[in-house]
Amino acid sequence: MSKGFLNDLVLANHILVNEGVLDGFGHISVRDPNHPDQFFIARSMPPALVDLEDLVTCNLEGEVIAPNGVKTYVERFIHSEIYRARPEVHSVVHSHSPAVIPFGVTKARLRPICHMSGFLGAQVPVYEIRHDIGESSDLLIRSQELGRSLAKTLGHSAVALMRGHGSVTVGHSIKQAVFRAIYAENSARLQLEASRLGEINFLTEAEAQATSDMNDQHLDRPWQMWKERVQKKH
């Protein structure tokens, strides 16, 4: 089996930091194509520093099954429960990307403002952890139950916000998940800016679908650029 996708997972960690989606926190995983009930993710560490030997294998209970005794992120249940609920999803990003956060803590909804953000769909759902465990949690997805509830809020969407915390983005592939995580942040910034100027003329649902389908045919183009940028720095 070719393990090229593990190199892509390492690269995706670096790209997401370099493009401002991840900082010292956040994570990206990829489903194991040969064992769909397993996924790869880094051990608990800053994504900017992840290398091949830092990757671990988890099962859908969120347990590390290899290598022995290595710990991954507390919030691995974000990944395991979305992989369980969404068989077509093969990569998951959890981030605190900054322009997105305001849409989780106000009544304004994140919506597709241009043809690069059609994947946001009609509007982006917001997960409120208080509904599950009350008003004194540390907001982390610390259990399978919370992961399941988040996955339920996500539904069939590409992105869900987490109130006071961040967001989760999913894709059919690493490249699609990275594309969506970066353009969710870009689109949120555009919406913040446009909201200064008055009412916004968003994409229709049909435009959102059509532009999302169109962009799926061009995932390689920005990936090449992001890759080149990150490699210049290393």
Add this chain to the structure above:
Amino acid sequence: MSKGFLNDLVLANHILVNEGVLDGFGHISVRDPNHPDQFFIARSMPPALVDLEDLVTCNLEGEVIAPNGVKTYVERFIHSEIYRARPEVHSVVHSHSPAVIPFGVTKARLRPICHMSGFLGAQVPVYEIRHDIGESSDLLIRSQELGRSLAKTLGHSAVALMRGHGSVTVGHSIKQAVFRAIYAENSARLQLEASRLGEINFLTEAEAQATSDMNDQHLDRPWQMWKERVQKKH
């Protein structure tokens, strides 16, 4: 025939990325001075990575005529139809530069706020693709018909916005088109900021014309700086 302008076209691709106008998407073209019914543009690829051997020649039907079998961008009709409609235009930039997009999706119009943005004229027209092909398109200029309609909206202006998509900027030369694309973005950012503070005192139409004429005499000055910046990175 000197092909120095092809080196400038490569450089312009890199400058526009480096100055934040293009990202993984967008394109710039130049009319062939010897065959005014042809133009040069990169094949379908990220502008940051364009080199001399990536350039193709198109005709005004938007067909690649050389090299054989190479594909260019879907939206080549933006370029071909503007070259057809505007004989004095020798370079066209299509971008999704971020500060400009809010002015295409709200009722606020992009207008000249300072002496560097006089080329915007009285105000910048906005192209609405829904008027041509309804409310479920992917917003791309996929045909000669759509290109022609965009060119009609552009009229005699230097810049036209495309609702939910981006903008197109034209010039008598590569340097003028690049100057305008960069300063359209800068000016949009200034207008977004100034709009926080109350009503804006824009340039008069006569001031816009006079400053635009004045800047045309200084196109080389910022070009030298942009060139040096991009070359330091490469």
Add this chain to the structure above:
Amino acid sequence: MSKGFLNDLVLANHILVNEGVLDGFGHISVRDPNHPDQFFIARSMPPALVDLEDLVTCNLEGEVIAPNGVKTYVERFIHSEIYRARPEVHSVVHSHSPAVIPFGVTKARLRPICHMSGFLGAQVPVYEIRHDIGESSDLLIRSQELGRSLAKTLGHSAVALMRGHGSVTVGHSIKQAVFRAIYAENSARLQLEASRLGEINFLTEAEAQATSDMNDQHLDRPWQMWKERVQKKH
């Protein structure tokens, strides 16, 4: 005695500049673990250029006790009086970090908007120097008396703003103080952006406490990334 913490103090100076918290001004100190009534801080100089030999030892009167005759920052009393009032505090940062300043000069209070900013507590107190020395001062904490008054405003908080000036951030360790200084700036920026969109749903006090406790277990993770970033530049 290991002096590793002095290397961390030098590194913290560079990290805080690199992450946009300090510029040519501002300072960070660490309490001497062996002499709790003394602390280390750089001599009066730009934090970006601080090296081991630039560190001086001060007592809680704010006097440099070694090396002889070297001067430190005018505002050393910020540090000395907080160390006096707060025995559990082992590191103090004073900065003019930009997103924080608006919350010191308006009626809006800086509050915890997400799980990374729980350390802000219910809301951040604001020190008004006019209450101590009237309306014609240069706003600097030039004396033990002013330092004491600022420490009193700080109370048991992690952060206090200084009207028209900047802020002070404290921690149990250099890493905690740096974490809080960086995330106070990040959180202020998020709050500025979210305030465009309407009323903000802040963390509850219990959420603020729980997330702050949680983050204290992960202080090393972003520190590794900040360290790597700053070392790449040097």
Add this chain to the structure above:
Amino acid sequence: MSKGFLNDLVLANHILVNEGVLDGFGHISVRDPNHPDQFFIARSMPPALVDLEDLVTCNLEGEVIAPNGVKTYVERFIHSEIYRARPEVHSVVHSHSPAVIPFGVTKARLRPICHMSGFLGAQVPVYEIRHDIGESSDLLIRSQELGRSLAKTLGHSAVALMRGHGSVTVGHSIKQAVFRAIYAENSARLQLEASRLGEINFLTEAEAQATSDMNDQHLDRPWQMWKERVQKKH
């Protein structure tokens, strides 16, 4: 005579670009200490590329007196007329720094928001060229008359805005003029951000004076950092 100040003038050009005050346009000059009716400025070129051999000497009529036949900026009259009107001024910066421009085109006035911007005084005057030559100019200070009128608007201030154009900043020395140009931009950005949050509590006039005097004793500190930053890039 030591010509160290000419090296500082070259460095100041690079610093002002690197810190975002100048771009491809704008200029800084220094009065000749030995011939107070003369000043040094670069020939007409991008400030990022200025070197010692690019400096020219002008008289207070705005004529280049050496080297023979070299042209400097059209707007040299900004410098010559301010040197004529303000004997204590030894350096002048003209820029289009972006955060400042909104305060020249709206009714909002740029005012000192924190202790780093006390030099702004009570509030910053705005020059309106329409009062001198009507509503169809190219906004440039193309003559001694316009320079004189701008100098009159500046009066005894450190900074004057130019509607729809930019600003001018003066100092007793290159370091003071550079400090003020950079902190005028910083302060404008802070005021733009704070204006989102409600009414701003600005410095009193006495605080502005006291903080300005205080900062004049620390001009070397940020200069060292700006110098190191720019030299790392070259």
